Amino acid sequence: MIPRSTISVLRQARTQLRPRGPTSVPSFSALSRLLSSLAVLEQRDGKLNHGSLGAVTAAQKLGGSITGFVAGGNIKAVAEEAAKVSGIEKIVAVDNAAYDKGLPENFALLLVENIKKGGFTHVIVGHTAFGKSLMPRVAALLDVQQISDITAIENENTFVRPIYAGNAIATVESSDDIKLITIRGTAFAAAEAEGGSASIEDGVDPKAESTTEWVGENLAKSDRPDLATAGKVVSGGRGLKSKEEFDRIMLPLADALGAAVGASRAAVDSGYADNSLQVGQTGKVVAPQLYLCAGISGAIQHLAGMKDSKVIAAINKDPDAPIFQVADVGLVGDLFDKVPELTEKLKQQ
Amino acid sequence: MSALRILVPVKRVIDYAVKPRVNKAQTAVETAGVKHSMNPFDELSIEESVRIREKKSFAGGVDSIIAFSCGPPKAQDVLRTAMAMGADRSIHVEVKDGEEVEPLGIAKLLKAVVEKENINMVMCGKQAIDGDEGQTGQMLAGLLGWGQATQASKVSFEGDKGVVVEKEVDGGTEIVKSQLPIVITTDLRLNEPRYASLPNIMKAKKKKIDKMTAEDLGVDLKRRLKTIKVIEPPPRQGGGKVEDVDGMIAKLKELGAL
Numbered sequence: 031m032i033p034r035s036t037i038s039v040l041r042q043a044r045t046q047l048r049p050r051g052p053t054s055v056p057s058f059s060a061l062s063r064l065l066s067s068l069a070v071l072e073q074r075d076g077k078l079n080h081g082s083l084g085a086v087t088a089a090q091k092l093g094g095s096i097t098g099f100v101a102g103g104n105i106k107a108v109a110e111e112a113a114k115v116s117g118i119e120k121i122v123a124v125d126n127a128a129y130d131k132g133l134p135e136n137f138a139l140l141l142v143e144n145i146k147k148g149g150f151t152h153v154i155v156g157h158t159a160f161g162k163s164l165m166p167r168v169a170a171l172l173d174v175q176q177i178s179d180i181t182a183i184e185n186e187n188t189f190v191r192p193i194y195a196g197n198a199i200a201t202v203e204s205s206d207d208i209k210l211i212t213i214r215g216t217a218f219a220a221a222e223a224e225g226g227s228a229s230i231e232d233g234v235d236p237k238a239e240s241t242t243e244w245v246g247e248n249l250a251k252s253d254r255p256d257l258a259t260a261g262k263v264v265s266g267g268r269g270l271k272s273k274e275e276f277d278r279i280m281l282p283l284a285d286a287l288g289a290a291v292g293a294s295r296a297a298v299d300s301g302y303a304d305n306s307l308q309v310g311q312t313g314k315v316v317a318p319q320l321y322l323c324a325g326i327s328g329a330i331q332h333l334a335g336m337k338d339s340k341v342i343a344a345i346n347k348d349p350d351a352p353i354f355q356v357a358d359v360g361l362v363g364d365l366f367d368k369v370p371e372l373t374e375k376l377k378q379q
Numbered sequence: 380m381s382a383l384r385i386l387v388p389v390k391r392v393i394d395y396a397v398k399p400r401v402n403k404a405q406t407a408v409e410t411a412g413v414k415h416s417m418n419p420f421d422e423l424s425i426e427e428s429v430r431i432r433e434k435k436s437f438a439g440g441v442d443s444i445i446a447f448s449c450g451p452p453k454a455q456d457v458l459r460t461a462m463a464m465g466a467d468r469s470i471h472v473e474v475k476d477g478e479e480v481e482p483l484g485i486a487k488l489l490k491a492v493v494e495k496e497n498i499n500m501v502m503c504g505k506q507a508i509d510g511d512e513g514q515t516g517q518m519l520a521g522l523l524g525w526g527q528a529t530q531a532s533k534v535s536f537e538g539d540k541g542v543v544v545e546k547e548v549d550g551g552t553e554i555v556k557s558q559l560p561i562v563i564t565t566d567l568r569l570n571e572p573r574y575a576s577l578p579n580i581m582k583a584k585k586k587k588i589d590k591m592t593a594e595d596l597g598v599d600l601k602r603r604l605k606t607i608k609v610i611e612p613p614p615r616q617g618g619g620k621v622e623d624v625d626g627m628i629a630k631l632k633e634l635g636a637l
């Protein structure tokens with residue numbers, strides 16, 4: 031545990047430098063040499079996932095040096111792509127196809143070894159399927175209490191995260207030597223993919239065997255923008271009544287606006303829309319410029335996934351639906367009339 | 380061939396349909412006098428474990444299903460529910476009212492129980508709807524060095540050891556294959572939990588709850604995170620309603636959304 035002791039020495043030095051009370055982010059610049067973050071970046075089929083660059087943005091807010099981490103087969107191209115990302119000083123790359131699918135059983139050990147070697151004080155990854163399955167395992171191996179799904183950074187130890195489906199916002203302070211953090215994608219925009227010139231070095235590879243084996247996947251294909259990062263989202267609920275109606279009513283509206291399509295849990299459970307489209311506490315969290323929903327009542331679990339949208343518009347025939355309490359623009363009416371009319375009028379413009 | 384010995388951790392949380400309120404001191408969410416129930420994802424775990432037994436989907440059969448909860452005395456209510464749904468017996472690690480144990484602490488308790496009870500499958504909810512952390516199952520798998528399959532929407536078996544799990548991931552599903560022992564975390568589409576029938580609720584009263592403490596299991600539950608404050612999210616101003624579609628388009632333009 032050599033890095034541990036190093037960190038505690040640095041920690042003492044930092045405590046002496048730090049003024050009492052809450053500190054603002056800029057004052058960390060003087061201490062930034064002591065703080066070093068590892069941003070774990072995702073890749074797929076030899077391409078860097080730009081959505082995962084939010085981890086770099088979060089690391090920039092912490093201050094300190096930033097190292098990017100990538101692993102997989104033929105990783106060179108991904109590492110070169112990542113080296114261009116603005117703000118990263120160094121890329122640690124591990125070339126081994128065993129890490130292609132991000133299986134947590136071997137990836138967690140890989141990360142632990144590289145965290146120990148690099149002596150990082152902060153490790154950051156997106157709160158995606160990959161980050162969610164990987165990071166707690168890493169935390170347990172390092173004996174650290176992870177901080178999940180943060181939306182803001184107050185200082186190097188203090189983070190803000192929503193709890194109770196976003197019905198409360200908690201500020202928590204960590205006393206662990208290493209901070210393991212997953213970040214909410216909608217709260218940290220992706221870092222610039224150009225403008226950086228990081229050095230690339232090989233990481234350590236413990237070559238652990240994974241006890242699970244990747245068999246296959248079934249991903250929904252879509253030409254529309256990605257739900258989690260789209261600027262506009264149109265979303266349908268139980269009020270659509272069937273899959274045929276969902277497709278007939280909602281998809282043209284999405285195309286007229288150039289928007290991604292989302293759905294409530296009720297619509298997904300009833301089979302109107304694919305599971306991957308679900309917006310809410312148990313699905314995706316979105317925060318687009320415009321969230322336009324039809325036939326959604328606005329249960330708290332759904333609101334948890336969309337209430338940070340810039341503008342919320344709702345069409346519902348029940349004037350007392352809870353969705354109208356959060357909607358900036360509400361229209362009471364039958365969605366089977368109103369949505370096609372809206373689609374037509376938007377197309378004419 | 381060994382039968383499955385399944386451990387199902389369950390958590391008592393504020394009922395999902397209740398809108399939580401932050402207390403006046405802004406230190407936590409108000410829990411006194413608020414309806415609590417079993418974390419919805421944990422209901423799925425119990426249901427799946429019971430179905431594996433009923434459908435005989437694992438060749439070696441199911442030897443036992445043990446429900447586990449760490450919480451205040453009232454956590455026994457959710458253990459009774461779990462036993463009414465089909466768990467054979469329960470383990471309750473009691474902590475003081477208002478004492479919130481972190482996922483890492485829970486994972487350590489579970490590891491001790493797994494070793495004590497010779498468990499070979501842990502069926503865990505993917506997250507608790509109060510802390511929304513989603514860590515415990517993965518942490519437990521890490522501590523035990525077991526395989527893990529998170530956010531399961533389908534669980535099946537191959538032979539006397541193989542486990543095939545369909546997992547919910549961003550943009551679709553992924554299928555992984557593993558060997559026992561394993562930690563699985565459950566997602567909403569895995570099954571539809573049953574209601575406990577009255578006769579089963581009565582029978583559950585006779586089933587055993589073993590009470591123990593963290594010290595008994597040799598686990599230190601010291602917190603690593605300190606909650607500085609808890610606040611309500613900034614309220615959204617409902618912007619009122621418009622009369623027709625033209626009104627909606629005009630308003631959206633005014634707000635700069637179109």
